[in-house]
Structures are given as C-alpha cells and as structure tokens.
Amino acid sequence: MDRRDFLKLSVIAPVAGSVLLLPAVAGARGIPAESMGGRPTGLCYQGPPTGIITSTLKDLFKIGPGPSSSHTVAPIRIASNFRATVAALPVEQLAKAERIEVTLFGSLSATGKGHRTDRALLAGLLGQQPETCDTALMDALQDTTQVRTTQIGGQQFRLSGDTIVWDRGDHVFPYANTLMMRLLAGDGTSIFEREYYSTGGGFYTWKGEPPPDRGQPVHRFGSMTELKQVAAATGLPLHQIMLQNEMAIMGVSEQVVNDHLDLVIDTMDRGVTLGLTEEGLLPGPFEFYRKAKRINEKAAADQGGDGFMGELSSYALAVAEGNAAGRLAVTAPTLGSAGTMPAVLYTLNHRLHVPRAAMRQGLMAAGAVGLICKTNASVAGAEMGCQAEIGVASAMAAALLASAMGAPLDVTENAATIALEHHLGMTCDPVGGFVLIPCIERNAFGAVKAYNAWLIAKNEIASQHWEDLDRVIAAMADAGRAMPARLREMGTGGLGVTMVEC
Template identity: 60%
Template sequence: MDRRTFIKMAVISSAGTLYKSKIASARGIPSKVFDSTAGGRCYVPPAKGVIETSLTDMFKIGPGPSSSHTVAPLRISSNFLKALEDLTKDLMENAQSIQVELFGSLSATGKGHRTDRAILAGLMGQKPETCDPKLMNELGDTTRRYTTTISGKTFEVSKDIIVWGKIEHDYPFANTMIMRLVGKDGATLFEREYYSTGGGFFHWKGQPAPARGKPLRPFGSMAEFKRLAQESNKTLHEIILENEKAIMNVREDEVLAHLDLVLKTMEDGVTQGLAEEGLLPAPFKFYRKAKRIHECSKNANVADGFMQQMSSYALAGSEGNAAGRLGITAPTLGSAGTMPALVYVMKHHLKLSQDAMRKGLLAAGLVGFLCKNNASVAGAEVGCQGEIGVASSMAAAMISYATGSSLEVTELAATIALEHHLGMSCDPVGGLVLIPCIERNAFGAIKAYNAYLLATNEIASQHWEDLDRVIMAMHETGIAMPTMFKEMGTGGLGVTMVDC
C-alpha cells in the first residue's frame, strides 16, 4: 500500500469513528444504525435466573496458586472424605483404595497448579482456609507415601491414586474430577463426578440443592439490580447485605466480620509480598520482583511512582499466590493480586475508612456475582478475561463505590474495566501460575484504576456500554475461544515461550 492510499484509508476510518462517537450519546444503539453489520441479531438480556451466590462463596480463603485447580480440588477431596465417613461399615470393610481421575484442564495443567497436592491434602483432612503450606510443599515430593484413616480403615495417599485422564472429553464442565472408592475386587463401591467451575466453586452430578435461604431482593442482571434499587429505594450495599443475611441465615455483624477478614487477608498478602525476594517455586528460574519495583518507585516522579507502587502491590499478592500462600478468591486465585492492589491503594493512599472499604467490597461482590452467574470466572471456560478481566472489573467497582460514586458510575467503572479485557486468552506457561499470570495482575489493577478515573470523570448517562452487555460479550467470546487458549498450556505463550 502506498502512502497516499494509506492516508486516504486512515481518513475514511477516522470519519467512521467520528460518526460512531457522534451516535454514541445514549445507551441502546438502534440496530438499524448497523443494518449491514448487526445481521439482524440484537442484544438479549441474560436469563440465567436469580443469583443465589453468597459473599462467603465468592470470597473464599484457600492455598494458591489456583482456585479452580487447587482450592476446588482440595474442597472436593475434603467433601469426598466426608462422604466416605458417612458410608456403611460393610461397604468400608470391602474397600481397598481411593482413585481420582482428572479431565480437561485439570489433567492438562494440574501438576503446575498443584492439583495433585491439593487432592492428597484434602484426603488427609486439610481444609482450604487453614491448609498447612509446609505440607503442600512436602506433598510435591512424589516419592513419599502418606496414609489417611477413614472410619478406622487406612488408605494410601500418594501420586499413584491420581489418574491424569483425557484432556478433550464429553463431561458437561471443562474441569471434571471423578473420585472413587475401589473395592478389593477392583469394582467401584462409591463414586462422585465433581465439576470445578472456577473461583474455587464446585458441585457434583446429581447434587441435591443446598439447604440455605433465598435472597431477600432477587435479581439476575445489572438491569434488574438497578430497577430493584430504584423501586426499593435501597443502596447497593444495603441490598447485597440483606441478601447475604437471607441466603446464609447470618447476622449483619457476621457478614461484616467476613468482609473484614477478606480485606485484612488481602492487605497482609501485599505487605508480606513486598518484603519478599528471590526465586519462586518453579522448574526454571523465576524471580520475584514486587519488592524491587516498590523500592524503585521511591525514586520515581509522582506519576511513574504511583503506577510502580500499584503494580508492585498486585505483583506482591500474585507472587505470594504463586508460592502457594493462602489467599482470597477474587474471583479466583490466578487473579489474587488485582483486588488486593486496589484494597492497598484505598487504605494506604486514599486513607478510606473501614466502612467505605466494606461498601466497596460489597460492590465488587455484586460484579463478581453477575459475571459468575451470566458468564463464567473460570479460565478453563472463558479464558483469562474471566479471571483477570473480572477481577479488574470487581476492583474498579470496589474503588468507585468506596469513594462515594453512585450505582450508575460504579457500574460504568466495572463495565469499562471488563470491556478492555475481552478476548484475553488463558495461556499459562508450563501450566504454572507465573507467566503471564503475575504481570497480568498488575495490568488488571492499573486498568481497574483507570476505569475508575474514566467512569468518575465522564458523564455516565452518555456512555453506551453497560455491564450486562459486556458480560454477555465475554461469555460469547469465551465460548467461541479455541480450547487450546483456555488454561490448557497448549496455546499462546504456553507454546511460544517453551524451547523445544
């Protein structure tokens, strides 16, 4: 293409952009504007039903590096252990061994994500929120044999009980895990087919509905939530608090105590990460950098210094996660540095009160609920847009609401942050939560902060995009994304960064 043609095309293209920006003065673009491109297909609001996820489901404590590949398998094997304890004496007397079969991304990248160690730890009675990091490290030694005693019977717990099954499969969820109790004759005595659905969530085939309450103010989308807020004359944080109390049947002070624990764990993770240096556990030399970047920020100008500091907070949280430390799923552990970076900024830079930070966390919870309910927060289902993208969106909502923004502006901040992560694949090198995950948290935090700045400085009613539509776009993009880019370690950086 010659220079003249290039300039001509650039002029035409910018004229098109100008035209679009001119019509972008209100929400709900009429489809007739895009006769040739919309293909007659218009937006259909999410119809996934009422959200019944609780804040304690969303913000869980567990060991890194991955909520879907570490926390959920630990919770699953802990659940299986409990199920075995409830079996009849006769059945247990006939039992010989426990077998675990992994499918999909759990099988493809489970070793790098410590899935095997989490399963063994769960069978040995460990719980995610108190899991001993020392034991998790020791379980990496595959030559060692451990045992667990269930209803008076002793079973071997070692790498030999794990079968790394098919990566491509027909189970209804990408991350499937089957746990079996095997008899002396090799027959299966008891079995559960579990699904790890992202963010440490799991359920099993045929699971009865959990016995818990219904939300006091039901909603399934942001549009419904806004209507609800208007009709009830309630604020965002009041609605989320009321629903939490009704779903979990708890008092308000108990909900607030959980929020405080989440905020403190996030802040402590950053503080600890900023003090650490050296290598992270990996089969190649991978150095921590949070401390160094934080120290360099002290000699930088104000603008660069703040960017460096915020990045260092996200890196600190994420490096701790990669080292297997206990963290908070927000929405996942792969994204364990993004929200903590903004929590640290809110507390140490903006000096917000605890009450304001709690309200911000409730706004983050709302965004996480919507993304989980109407799309997914699992890298194995929708790529990294569902992890870092959602974390960034939650963080943007959190800081906006905590600093006093309206519901509309808070939604706008969440929308902008998520929109600019659309299409991001999940391509961890070697199946480890190192490259690109750790730096992605820094970018997720920076985008969240920028989304907050954009949203709080523009006129919200003039912005076209809304959260429901962007979540829907994330879902559609995720479904269309090739499997190799969904936490398989077989596409993108997961391939190009490895020398043959």
C-alpha cells in the same frame, strides 16, 4: 458527541446490536441496528438475563492456598467432601474398601501438576481444609513417591502419587474441569464414586447434587439491569442490598457478614505487606524471580504518576507472587487473579486512608459484579480464558474503588464495565501450567486498568456512557465460547507454546 448525534452516523463499523427488550426487564439503551447499515439480521443483543443469584459473598471470597482456585482450592474442598461422604457410608461398604482413586480431566489433567492439583487432592483426603491448609504439607506433597496414611470412617487408606490418574485434556463432560473420585475394593470394583466439577473461583459441584438448603434473597436479581431496578424500587444503596441478601441467604447477622469481609480485607492487606518484603526465586521448572519488592522500592523514588503506577503494580505483584508460591490468598474472583483487588484495597487503606466501613461497602460492590459475571458467563480461565479471571477481577476492583469512594451505582457500574470491556478476548495461556507467565504481571495490569476505569467513570457524564455491564458480560461469554480450547488454560497455545523452545 451525544447519542443523538451518534445515531445520525451510518458509516461506522458495527459494534453492537439493538436491544430486544424482555417483557419484565428493560435494559440500558443500545444502538439501533438500522443505524449500522448492512448488518445481517439477528446479530443483536437479546436483552439482559433474568434470574436469581443465590450465591453469596462468602461463597465468592474464599481463602485457600495458591496458585489456583480451580486447581487447588476447589480440589481440596472436593476431596474433603468425598472424605466426609465416604466416612458416612455403611460399615459393610467401608469394610470392602481398600483404596481411593482420583481421575482428572480437562485442564485439571493438562496443567494440574503446575497448579498443584495432585497435592491439593491429597491434602484434602488427608483432612486439610482450604482456609487452614498447612502450606508446608502442600510443599512436602511434591514428593509423589512418599506414601501417607489416613483414617476415614475407621478404615485406613494409603495415599501417594499413584492415587492420582492423569487422564486426557479433551472430554465430553459438561464442565471443562472435571474429576472422578472412586472408592475401590481390592479387585478394583467401584464401591462408591462421584463425578465432580471445578467451576471456577474455588466453586464446585457434582453430578446430581441436590439444591443447597439455604434461605432466599430479600432482593431478587440476576443481572446488573435487575439490580439497578431493585435499587430504584427500594431506594437502597448497593451495599445495603448485598448485605440484606447475604444475611437472608446465609441466615446470619450483620456482624457475621462484616467479620468475613474484615477477614478478606486483612488477608489481602497481609498478602501485600508480606510480598513486598520477599525476594528470590519462585517455585517452578524455570528460573522466575520475584520483583514486587524491587518495583515498590523504585516507585518510592519516582515522582507523580510514575511513582503511583509503580506502587499500585507492586501491590498486585506482591500478592500474585505469594499466590504462585502456594501461600494463602483470597479468590477474587479466582486465585490466578488474586493480586488485582488487593492492590486497589491496599491503595484505599494505606494511600487514600478510606475508613474500614467504606472498604466493606466497596467489597460488597465488587462482590455484586463478580457474582453477576459468574452467573451469566464464568470466572474460570478453563471456561472463558483469562478475560474471565483478570478481566472480572479488574471489573470487581474498579467497582470496589468506585463504591468505596462514594460513587453512585451508575458510576460504579460504568467503572466495572470499562475495566471488563478492555480485557475482552484475553486468552489463558500459562507457560508450563504454572501461574507465573503471564499470570503474575497480568494482575498488575488488571489493577492499573481498574484504577484508570474508575478515573474515566467518575469524570465522564454517566448517562452518556454507551456500554453497560450486562452487554459486556454477554460479549465476554461470546468471546469465551469462540476461543479455542488450547487457549483456555490448557497450556498448549499462545505463550504456553511460544515461550517453550523445542
């Protein structure tokens, strides 16, 4: 059935609204409201967003210790920023300081212990950086009674479990994951404090943060609609648009960009390889056994599609299990979804034998999808539920696969759109606040859905596909806003309740 035939039908249940085109940007065609019959006025798509994405692939694809980019990578970066800021304070201010206090709000407080948030903050205050974090130290910081000392700006501070204050889940701050860091005098008065926000995917900001001192992108876009317009106007492929923007914003050479992409590829590849060798229990308050190695071995004995699906799933499980154990992984777009893209990348590398240059191109396509999702919705489970983590990861993985296999931009977009659409409404309901149930298996399903989205997108007629990425991102944002807070990483709804016996 083509679009013309579809529009003749007036008895179909409402599924989308009409496109109200913004003056400067013409989005993909939607279904006219009049064909729906009986729809309330105003319930329609207002058109694609406009703007300029100035975040980069290096911002998006960060490396750090698991299990959560919002709860471990961002807190390490935040604590490191606070440490550097305190070290630069005037000597007379520092002389009055006696201790540091960190207060957690939102899901940082509600599920932070299961996510190792307290350990991440202490590690950052002790001078650790995410990319080189000593995971053995992170494990040792589980002992909250142990007191450690650190020098900051010539002053010595004592750090322990008492440094962290677990406040309340509900709050009035502008971001779901908020923390307050304070430098205190002996009488408890605040010498310096800063209100930080962990915004998903290891990104963070703070109240009153000035704009970053960076270059401007060569190609300005804030949505997939605008990105396609750039491609049409310049004749450039997607990866060249992303490469030129990365170089301009970061002020670096193509070689520097490729070096980071190679680091991402190699880190993901190692994560799969190592995870497929490991067995036994993962850390947590209940028995949870690794299964990636067993699934992979069983899949090797299967024939055809069953064997392939088993292997693809095992690759995702391998990285997700390593992330749950606190190993270094890549935010793609988060650590909770760190296994989905590596499963597809490992398949491209070891099964399809795609050249390194093609894998880099795929990463740039995945990055475009991830940055557009983050800009116009979120990649944080605490903001939008698991649709923003596994859903976006699956969309990125589908774009990675399509672009690396040489698909044009419209097919790449369709693959990402299909993958994201079929994760809409997914809640974030970690059991006990640990990235175990249902998080690890969701990575495998995200990878399988990504591969299936690519198969559908490459075999359909691209121009006949109704849904476009911008509309589905808008739907994800709408679903995320409607989702109760207890189903957004608080661990107090869904499986976070039904898996726990009273």
